[in-house]
Amino acid sequence: MHSPPTLGKVNMSQLQDSFGRRFHYLRMSVTDVCNFKCTYCLPDGYRPDGKPTFLTLNEIENLVAGFGEVGTQKVRITGGEPTLRKDFTDIVRIVADNPNINTVAMTTNGYRLQQHAKEWYDAGLRRINVSVDSLDPKMFYQITGENKFDQVMRGIEAALEAGFERVKVNAVLLKGLNDKDLPRFLQWIKNTPIDLRFIELMETGLGHDYFNAHHLAGVDIKKQLEREGWLYDLPSVDDGPAQNFSHADYQGRIGLIMPYAKNFCASCNRLRVSAKGKLHLCLFTENGVDLRDLIQNPSQRDELISRLHGQLAQKKETHFLHQGITGVTQHLASIGG
Template identity: 35%
Template sequence: MAWDKHGRWIRYLRISLTDRCNLRCVYCMPEEMVFRPRAELLQDDEILLIVQAATEIGFNKFRLTGGEPTIRHNVVNLVRAIAAIPGVEELTMTTNGVLLRRLAKPLAEAGLQRVNVSLDTLDAGKFQRITRWGRLEDVLDGIKAAEEAGLTPIKLNAVVVRGYNEEDVVEMARLSYEWPWQIRFIEMMPFGDVATFARNAVVTTQEMIARIEAALGPLRPVNGGKLDGEARLYRLEGARGVLGFISTVSQPFCASCSRARLTADGKLRLCLLRDKEVDLLTPIRSGISLEELKALMTAAIWEKPWGHRLDEDVIPVARVMSQIGG
């Protein structure tokens, strides 16, 4: 198993399949984003080698991210190949949902188990403002297709940004009355080119909860208030679904972190909010063996930092969110 020096078992790898996206969300990437040449990004066989190495050192959970993972060429075949690797117990995806209407069923048939869909508002005008050109109906159609394909339980991820959608948390929370989903509200994180903007745009979990309770009544903790991954779960009276709150800024959950991230250009990143990375792509293209790759990854994981340092105003600036996979 892969342990870090703080005694945490690191078993969950988030794999960015591309740095590209078909939207330009204000908290994720600049509107005029410059992407890396495709030759500098991980190819399918390189991703599969890293997944094999990861399973052999104890990873069992894998999440495909981006950019937007569904725009990667041949993504269904790649999902099928990853799902077939021994030791892959959980295979999920975070997506903006735009292409799920046609991809949900083939992805499910290929072995994808469930999806998290990014949806920050139910207001079409605000959605377009946040994404810069997205159409809300495309995402809603995609969520419906994911439900029909069995990519469940569905989780909706709403990044709450002051001046954009802080008032929309109430309508998002109402969805839990009708649907058995986990609707997750995420504090915006200061990052890369949007760090200064993000610092001023953070809406804390406490404010989100206050808005929801003022409109819909008290929230009851689920699981005794224990973390479900990175979210604390609550339920409204009579609701089918639950609400999750991810408090990266105001209430960090670093002590229970079990994650590592693989960037689209082949860097192993041990903390989302720390810039230190270990290059895997260059050694792979230089002919590193599977055993050597496992040793490289194990050594990197051992040095995983205890946590981010946002409380000390240490802001990651080397990349924007879309290059890492969130």
């Protein structure tokens, strides 16, 4: 993989909004299909809306090339479950081969990780986030609808052995479900170099009742960690809105993503493109803008870049979640979380 200029040397054409936020991170969904039925996301499982028309390899290559020319240096491949695509390894290779991209990451439920970690690493994937909402196999099954806890954990071990730069585990905080799991998670990362990230539950269009029943404020976890000697890490350019904490007695770190915290959106550095080619400036508040007509061939690059700059000028300062406005997003799987 090639090394682009450092983030300190800002490309004059780099994507920037009217609030001075610069965007070097693209979350690119390649499918909205998922084989898990997580209660906070797809409780009834994936329900296709007609025949899937997800981004092709050619469209992905042109999309990443366009974003790369306006300062994008990190691409996270998401879903749904991105590894359900039979050409997933080809997608990784296409992104990794772009000379402007220096970090290729993905978010996965981990069910294929054990068999393919080395293959994906060899293709250029360097960072992996695995969703593990509980270390109790019974609770894992209750939340995900799948009895695959042991399989996922073996996948995480395979990723660590494959040599990935960073392996993170994501857990959505759920009151009355996994909120008692913190001691078990802490014990796990005491001798395991995992970045554990607790994500505060966000309300979506389909989840009002679920949100009211299970929302747990991330700030409560933060206070508990501080009481137990965890120290706040100064943010790196890659962190975005995450607050990270380290402890001298632990090999792993903890990150908190608290969308209801004050000034959460101030450090926003990412944009999203859905599996059907729509640009989303935020997880919430808007329907997305179609880019698919401009990623059919490289000759459309200038027009694509112009549309990206035009849309960034309209990005709002905040997601308005704290005001109870969830926007039109029905579930996070539809645009990659």
